[in-house]
Amino acid sequence: MSSQNNNQNASLLEVEELTMRFGGLLAVDSVALSIQEGQITSIIGPNGAGKTTVFNCLTGFYKPTAGSIRFKGEDIAGNKNHEISRKGIVRTFQHVRLFKNMTVLENLLVAQHRHINTNLLSGLLKTSSYRRTEQEALDHAAYWLERVDLADMANRDACNLAYGQQRRLEIARCMVTRPTLLMLDEPAAGLNPKETAELDELISDLRSNHNVSVLLIEHDMKLVMGISDYIYVINQGTPLAEGKPEDVSANDDVIKAYLGEA
Numbered sequence: 001m002s003s004q005n006n007n008q009n010a011s012l013l014e015v016e017e018l019t020m021r022f023g024g025l026l027a028v029d030s031v032a033l034s035i036q037e038g039q040i041t042s043i044i045g046p047n048g049a050g051k052t053t054v055f056n057c058l059t060g061f062y063k064p065t066a067g068s069i070r071f072k073g074e075d076i077a078g079n080k081n082h083e084i085s086r087k088g089i090v091r092t093f094q095h096v097r098l099f100k101n102m103t104v105l106e107n108l109l110v111a112q113h114r115h116i117n118t119n120l121l122s123g124l125l126k127t128s129s130y131r132r133t134e135q136e137a138l139d140h141a142a143y144w145l146e147r148v149d150l151a152d153m154a155n156r157d158a159c160n161l162a163y164g165q166q167r168r169l170e171i172a173r174c175m176v177t178r179p180t181l182l183m184l185d186e187p188a189a190g191l192n193p194k195e196t197a198e199l200d201e202l203i204s205d206l207r208s209n210h211n212v213s214v215l216l217i218e219h220d221m222k223l224v225m226g227i228s229d230y231i232y233v234i235n236q237g238t239p240l241a242e243g244k245p246e247d248v249s250a251n252d253d254v255i256k257a258y259l260g261e262a
C-alpha cells in the first residue's frame, strides 16, 4: 500500500511496514497507513485479517515486531498505551469496556482524572485549583453527555444502559480526554439499524465539529461506505487495496476477498 492518498489535508499518522508476529503467525505483514487530519479513515477486511492487531500496535497494547508509526512526526512505535493516549490517540474496543458499576457521569470523570493526573495532596486538601479542576471536569462531562444524548442517564449505573447507549458512552469517554485521533473498533457491532444511524451521525459530527480525526474498523459496509473519506483493506495481514469508498467498493480483489462474502 502506498502511504499517499489524494486529499489535501495534513498527515496526522504515518504507518510504514507495520508487522506483528505471534510465534509462527504473521498477523500483520507490512501494512502502511496514512491518516489525514480531519478525515474519517476506515480499515476493513475479513474476520482475522489483522485489523484489531493493527489497532493494538498503534495504541501501545502490542509492541510491533517491525515498522514505524509516526504521530505528528514523532515515532511512537513501542510506546506504552498511557503515553500514546496522553499524546492524543484514544480508542474504544470491540467489546464494550466501561466501569459497569459506576454511573455514566463517574465513567466520564474517571477518564478525565486518568488523563489529567490529578495530584493526591491537592485532592486531600481540596485546594482551590483542585476544586476548579473538578468543576471543569464536571462541566466537560456534562457537555459530552449532551453531545451523545445521555444527559438524562448521568446518574444511572453504566450496566443499566441499553447497548447502543453504552457504545455512545464509550465514545464520550474518549472525547472527554480531548483526543486528536479517535480510534473505534467495530462501534456498530450489535447495534440495531436505528442505533447504527445515530452512531453514523455522531461520528460525522465529531469529525465535522469537534476537531477530531477518526480511524474506524467496521464490518457494517453501509456505514463504512457512507462515512469514510478513505479506506484501507487488509486480508490475511497484508494490504489488499486502498482508496475512496467508490474505488474500494468497485475493486475486484476486494469484492472477491471481502464484500463478496457478505
Ligand SMILES: Nc1ncnc2c1ncn2[C@@H]1O[C@H](COP(=O)(O)OP(=O)(O)OP(=O)(O)O)[C@@H](O)[C@H]1O
Binding pocket: 022, 025, 027, 045, 046, 047, 048, 049, 050, 051, 052, 053, 054, 094
Ligand atoms: N495476542 C495474540 N496472540 C496470538 N494470536 C493473535 C493475538 N491477537 C490476534 N491474534 C491472531 O492474529 C490474527 C488477526 O487477528 P485480529 O483480531 O487482528 O483480526 P481482525 O481483522 O481484527 O478480525 P475480526 O474482524 O474478526 O475482529 C488472527 O489469526 C488472530 O487469531
